[in-house]
Amino acid sequence: MNKHFRWLLLLLPLIALPACDYSQQEAPVVPRSMSVTLKIHHLHMLINHSLQMAAQGADMNLMGIKHGPDMLDKASDLLNRAMSGPEMANMHKAGATDSALMKMTHDLAAKASELIVVMKTLSPDTANKQSYFMLNHSIEVAATGNTLIMQGQQGMAGDVDLVMVNHGQTMLGEASGLLHDVEMTGAYKDLVTEVVSMLIGIPEMPISQNKSTAGS
Numbered sequence: 001m002n003k004h005f006r007w008l009l010l011l012l013p014l015i016a017l018p019a020c021d022y023s024q025q026e027a028p029v030v031p032r033s034m035s036v037t038l039k040i041h042h043l044h045m046l047i048n049h050s051l052q053m054a055a056q057g058a059d060m061n062l063m064g065i066k067h068g069p070d071m072l073d074k075a076s077d078l079l080n081r082a083m084s085g086p087e088m089a090n091m092h093k094a095g096a097t098d099s100a101l102m103k104m105t106h107d108l109a110a111k112a113s114e115l116i117v118v119m120k121t122l123s124p125d126t127a128n129k130q131s132y133f134m135l136n137h138s139i140e141v142a143a144t145g146n147t148l149i150m151q152g153q154q155g156m157a158g159d160v161d162l163v164m165v166n167h168g169q170t171m172l173g174e175a176s177g178l179l180h181d182v183e184m185t186g187a188y189k190d191l192v193t194e195v196v197s198m199l200i201g202i203p204e205m206p207i208s209q210n211k212s213t214a215g216s
């Protein structure tokens with residue numbers, strides 16, 4: 001056996017050890033100075049990801065791909081986990097209930113879960129499939145744009161932050177362009193339009209809010 005390869009085998013358990021240890025630890029203690037706004041923005045990003053998964057699941061339902069329902073269930077699970085987990089409960093216990101951003105996040109989650117319920121009813125028999133594909137793509141694009149902007153706003157990556165924010169804005173523009181081009185009218189389009197307009201509005205930036213919300 002090659003000498004170096006033997007060394008590698010010996011080292012493997014050592015490399016794995018810290019990872020195992022970490023998984024048995026309690027959740028990391030959140031510093032008191034952590035911005036509540038930043039935490040809500042991250043929960044908001046999880047909602048965005050849930051919407052991205054849901055849009056893909058809805059497309060799969062329309063195409064009759066068997067993973068569609070599973071994907072939509074996972075999207076619902078993630079949404080519930082983000083909104084009903086101990087992290088959100090702790091923020092509410094600490095009195096972070098009244099902020100505009102908290103309200104917006106709850107409104108978005110409620111509307112997203114309403115949309116996912118309807119997405120679960122889509123099937124290859126659904127009429128106007130092309131319009132549904134465009135609407136689902138609009139959701140996906142808007143959710144991605146929203147996340148890019150919030151990540152760029154965190155000020156973690158110097159001059160790249162602006163690239164993130166700018167591209168996020170481009171994607172939000174793309175999402176509303178897609179909506180505009182969909183000729184189909186009705187409940188599904190209305191619901192998608194409401195979710196997309198919520199994703200276009202991001203009222204508070206973590207950086208500018210850090211001072212006012214720190215320690216709360």
Ligand SMILES: [Cu+2]
Binds near residue numbers: 092
């Ligand atoms: Cu909340």
